[in-house]
Amino acid sequence: MKTPHGHLTYCSNIHPGEQWNDHFQALRENIPFIRQQLAPGQPFALGLRLANDASIELSDPDRLAEFQAWMREQDVYVFNMNGFPYGGFHNTRVKDDVHSPDWTTTDRTLYTQRLFNILAQILPNGMDGGVSTSPLSYRFWWKDEAATKSAMQTATNNIILVADTLVELKRETGKTMHLDIEPEPDGLLENSEEFVDWYRDYLLPQGIPYLQQKYGFREEEAREAILTHIQLCFDVCHFAVGYEEPQDVLDRLDTVGIQVGRIQISSAVRMDLSKDADEKIKAIRQFDEPVYLHQVVARNGDGSFQKYPDLPEALADWKGQHSEWRIHFHVPLFINTYGSLDSTQYDIVKTLAIQKQYPFTRHLEVETYTWGVLPSEIQKPIGESIVREVAWVVNQLNED
Secondary structure, X not given: OEEOOEEEEEEHHHOOOOOHHHHHHHHHHHHHHHHHHHXXXXXXXXXXXXXXXXXXHHOOHHHHHHHHHHHHHHOEEEEEEEOOOOOOOOOOOOHHHHHOOOOOOHHHHHHHHHHHHHHHHHOOOOOOEEEEEOOOOEHHHOOOHHHHHHHHHHHHHHHHHHHHHHHHHHHHHOOOEEEEEOOOOOEOOOOHHHHHHHHHHHXXXXXXXXXXXXXXXXXXXXXXXXXXXXXXXXXXXXXXXXXXXXXXXXXXXXXXOOOEEEEEEOEEEEEEOOOOHHHHHHHHHHHOOOXXXXXEEEEEOOOOEEEEOOHHHHHHHOOOOEEEEEEEEEEOOOOOEEOOEEEOHHHHHHHHHHHHHOOOOOEEEEOOOOHHHOOOOOOXXXXXXXXXXXXXXXXXXXXX
16 A cells, blocks of 8 residues: 555465465455455555466466456555565475575576566556565575585576566566565575675676677666666565664665665564573574574674574574574564564664655565464464554554
């Protein structure tokens, strides 16, 4: 829905359904209630997540026409899509497979191009649209520097093919769309520094000559096309886990001129271990579940950091040596404390405060997808949970 500070939506990856019929059914069951609570009588935005199978099925003209008719009936519009998880995302082990297939593969490239072809047909005129995606690959799949560099180059070439597709679609439809790359702990692009370095050292040097040769662009035109079509997905949870300040991220992007395609509004678990550490370690154990990766970045007493690929490794290594943990676990936005545990909610508050004063994106998307694996006392019905999440963001945007 439209707010004074950008279009606000929630990501439908909270709903199960890797096949289109299943996902569409979940949308039909939940959207009318959510829209009535949040935006009665107003257009309502949906951040659409399509698994690969669902994207193939929705590419069928009849199915797409049925979806478009339903959107008109419900006064729903789509400007954002989530193209990070390719396959199963609920009721199955996801862990590092969330990155698979990665950007070194043709499958990832074709899937993303398919999403943009769908988005081009449903994106409202006059709006730009984005598809979020993984940070190229999972860093632990590449065993040495040479393998990592090769993966980075291959992934970059495939992303340039998507940029090419977006140049063509803009020529055909007049619609501007962008790939929103989402740095994540232990991704090949883990933080804003690695993202900017990759953009400057790989994407621009490989992408500019490609577009110059294909389209006859001047160097500055090719550079501008890349900056337009390849942007950052600003996931607040991910940057908070890495102890990155929102303004520092934006300042770093400005050094190259990189745009933010969306703010992905999400919150992580935070643990102050300087007091009551044993109680908090006991409390975090209930968040140890087998579906998603919950990377941990621990702050040592001297201010240095130690990283763990998942929560079990951090728990096994705990000997009282850390002053703070931040855990990649998308917890509800509207709750700041969970008993003895805290969240990184304040990072959201800071990010939205910057957006209100100096807008840096047009798209805001709530992304809390872990409701099904949260401790039982935190879980609520999905529709009610989404309403509470989005309403909390609206209140933040409306505060002076």
